[in-house]
Amino acid sequence: MVQNNQQPVIILADGSTRTVGSEATKNNIMAAKILSEALKTTLGPRGMDKMLINTIGDVKITNDGYTILKETEPEHPAAKMVVDLAKKQGEVNGDGTTTAVVLVGEILKQAEELLEKGIATATIVKGFESALKKAVQTMENISIPANKEELIDIAETSMSGKGSFSNIRSMATKIVEALLEVEENGEIDRDMIKIRKIHGEGTEDTEITQSVTVDKNVVESEMPRDIRNAKIALLQYPIDARELQNQAKIKLTTPGEYQAYVDKEAQMLEEEVQILVDSGANVLFNNKKISDLGQHYLTKAGIMTTKRVKSGDLERLSKATGANIVNNIRELTSDDLGEAGHVYEKIVYEDREYIFVEECKNPGVLNIIVRGSTKHITDLLEQAVNNAIGTIIKVRENDKALPGGGATDMAVSKALKAYANEFTDKQQLVVQAFAKAMEQLPAALSTNAGLSTIDVMTELKAAQKESTNMGINVLKGEVSDMKEDQVLEAESNKIAILKSATEVALEILRIDDVLASKPETPVGGDMPGTPNPYL
Ligand SMILES: Nc1ncnc2c1ncn2[C@@H]1O[C@H](COP(=O)(O)OP(=O)(O)OP(=O)(O)O)[C@@H](O)[C@H]1O
Ligand SMILES: [Mg+2]
Structure with missing residues (x-):
């Protein structure tokens, strides 16, 4: 870059690349479209599955958008934005990730056509924003109580x-x-x-x-494995004298001192177990370690013990049994114990043992x-x-529901087409384009079910004039009333999907400059001809 005084100002590091303007937009749209097309075939009950093979050769077959994209680590920044959207949708709402990703692709495909017609990005963004508002309103209007x-x-x-x-x-x-x-x-x-x-x-x-299950076993074969009226202690405390050694420096100079130290260790563990016994506990779940000697005393005390229990399980045990999670055994009292009617160990499948905590207090x-x-x-x-x-x-x-099977998408599309007529400028085309993007969802459901999509979509459009509940029941292979067929979706989820998909599409559309640093040189030197993944 050269300033007025002819002094070059270097902004990009050597080897970095820059893509600007419509080239950058096209690349980004392309990346989002590729992911969208890949997921589209998995949409709906008749969607196909994908086979995922990770770097160590594990195979997973799934049609879950979140699961598929979680495993994909695309290099392209726009593709990353789409994957992040799917992750967010998957983690926050659990469902609807495929719809969200397909929508981003379809919205961007429409945007691309508008750009080709010479409509400015700002006009497209503005039009899509108005369309989104109208779409949300339509969803709210046609929703039914759940x-x-x-x-x-x-x-x-x-x-x-x-x-x-x-x-x-x-x-x-x-x-x-x-x-x-x-x-x-x-x-x-x-x-x-x-x-x-x-x-x-x-x-x-x-x-x-x-109830709560813990995927661990009882630590010693001599311990009880089936306890009624359990009094449960939950600890985050290592019952292991060696842990103490780590905390304090101990200097031993004679064999006698060493023996005294070992005896002290044993005495200390015995005392700690006695605190448990005194509290009235007959079951212990500890998420820290327990030494052999500690296990010995716990066995002698007849306490059913499980160690290295995961924190999440400990939290659930606390909630279900009313037990407090105690960090120092010396502070444990009977008030900290929880209760459950039945605690037992059982082999569920192929020698995998689980501990079942049933008939819980809370x-x-x-x-x-x-x-x-x-x-x-x-x-x-x-x-x-x-x-x-x-x-x-x-x-x-x-507690609001929307009809599924593409019914809502078609109803929104119809409402948007009517809404488009309220505009006299180029925004009319933009709102119409958004309406077209929405139609791609029922079309994909139909195509994935092997139906004749052109016929089905024509039939669906006609049926929508009668009722906004009309959608494509792909299990029956026909257009029918989704409310009657019990194909319903959560209104709040559908709105969240539409909002975040539009937001991401607009974000991608607004980027007109991609600055990419030089990728790190792989071990073994530069590989000439390696394509820059950001382009
Ligand atoms: N019997 C049915 N007929 C038609 N469409 C259906 C039927 N059952 C479910 N659907 C539709 O399938 C779509 C959901 O498909 P799918 O579960 O594959 O994708 P998703 O929920 O968007 O993403 P994911 O579940 O992968 O996170 C919804 O639009 C829903 O209305
Ligand atoms: Mg789903």
Whole structure:
């Protein structure tokens, strides 16, 4: 770069690259479109699966947008923005990641055409923003109240996006009922729900209970493994004298001193275990280590003990049993103990032991053990259950539902086309373009189901004139009433998807300058001809 005084000002490091203007926009749109097209074929109950193979050769088959993109680490900055959107949608709402990514791609595809027609980016951004507002309003207008039945419909629709499980309705019902039971003041704490997947049984053996499982075993074979009326201590404290050594410097000079030290160690551990006994505890979950000697005294005391328990499990145990998590055993009293009717160890599958803590004192904690005959089915069902939970948590924000199967997208598209006529300038084209992007969602559902998309879309447009509930039931292979067919979605989730997809599309559109540093030289020297991933 050269200033007026002809002094060059170097901004970019040697080897960095810069792409500006329409070239940069085109590259970014292309990157987002590639991801969108890749995920599009997985949309809906009839979508295809993707096979993911990681660097160590593990294979995972899935159609879950979040799972697919989580494993993809694209280099391109615009693609990264799309992956971040999917991650956010997946982590916050659990469901709708594919829709969000497909929408970004479709919105940008429309933007590209508008740019080619010579419409300025600023006009496109403004028009899309107006279209988004109108779309959200339309969704709010056509939404219906979600009572328990509708909540079950929403859970089922969310699950059916992942696969066709034979007992899907009864699972959706169980999930909704369990969530409503653990809700406190209308809120469900996601951290208090643990999903474990264990293959080896049919999906109908999936269990949802108000209990806690810990995927550890009882530390010593001589300890009790089945306790009724459990008094439970939760510790974050190593029962291990060597830990003390680490904390204090001990100088031993004679063998006698060493023996005295060993005796002291034993005495100290015995005292610590005695504190547990005095408190009345008969079950201990500790998330720190316990030495052999510590285990010996705990066995002698008849305390069912589990060590190195994960913090999340300890939190759930605390909530379910009412026990306090204690950081120093010397401060433990009977007031810190929790209660459960039954604590036992059981082998669930192939020698995997779990500890079950049942008949807990407090509600609010859910334990879901997802079963399936193979690892693949168990993985899919786990994603389905996860999506249903996320969606139900989201829908409880306002208890409103929208028709699925592309019905809402078509209704929004129709409303936007009417709205476009209110504009007399180029924004009319922009709002119409947004309407077209929305239509791509039902079109993808139809194509993925192997239906004749042109015919189905024509039929859908006609049916929408009668009712905004009309969508494509891909399981039946026809246009029908989504409310009657129980294909419903969470309004709040659908709005969140639309808002964040539009935001990301606009962000990508606004970039007109990409400055990329030189990628780090791989070991072994520069590889001539290696393409810059940012271009
Ligand atoms: N029986 C059905 N007929 C038509 N469409 C359906 C049916 N069941 C679900 N759908 C639709 O499938 C779409 C959801 O598909 P899918 O679950 O594959 O994607 P997603 O929820 O956007 O993303 P992901 O689940 O991967 O996070 C929704 O639009 C929903 O309305
Ligand atoms: Mg889904």
